[in-house]
Amino acid sequence: MGSYYNIDAILTDAQKVPCTFDLTVPGLGYIDGNVGGDMKEGSKVELPLWLGEMLALSQNLNTSSLVTLDLPTALSPRVLNALKADPRTVDLRAIAPYFYNLGARILELFEEEEMIEVLSETFKARAAVIADQAHNPRGALGEGADFMRGLDENERQLFRAAHDSAKSVRTWIAEMKKK
Missing domain, CATH: 1.20.58.2050 (Methane Monooxygenase Hydroxylase; Chain G, domain 1)
Incomplete structure (x- = not known):
């Protein structure tokens, strides 16, 4: 990761990357335009790199990540x-x-x-x-x-x-x- 104040790093991390949700996440449907709904397992969405990376590296209690990050x-x-x-x-x-x-x-x-x-x-x-x-x-x-x-x-x-x-x-x- 770049410096916190590096505008190039910030703009790079804002670029969209395709992600596939590996789990159903309650209440997260607004990311895909489904306000109040759930993000269903298998849903494919484009997220900013920083968010996709964070969700791909995060783990729930079952030790599986929330999303799979795909090549942009x-x-x-x-x-x-x-x-x-x-x-x-x-x-x-x-x-x-x-x-x-x-x-x-x-x-x-x-x-x-x-x-x-x-x-x-x-x-x-x-x-x-x-x-x-x-x-x-x-x-x-x-x-x-x-x-x-x-x-x-x-x-x-x-x-x-x-x-x-x-x-x-x-x-x-x-x-x-x-x-």
Whole structure:
């Protein structure tokens, strides 16, 4: 978990994940729009990650959890296959604004070796394009604009840092030439 005051961690934990109730819970039907009713065993609902995790890790007297946490759509086999095919063409922002943070949080809960590999390779491939775009004095204009719109928050921060540092180096070189 991130820092209590870390807005990225808070927004990551607010992302919805699919959960399946393993038990009937009296009075919890309002989560699924059934005010005053019960949450029936087998019900599938999307809950914020923080709540789904808490319910999945909680246990009742029978030592079974209240819910089973399922992989979010953002990390489904379909998305992972698209990332394996060409990570540069996937609009991560549309899938999940905090895509890598969500992946890291899910990997704390699930052992998914393939997901680790796919996310690592995706970040490496996309970071190379981000660095190329950031070092271009025109920034993310022209052909790279569509790619840039699809960046998740971590990638946007990486772009800003790389762009600002490239701009600072150009300014420094110009100042050195004047001396």
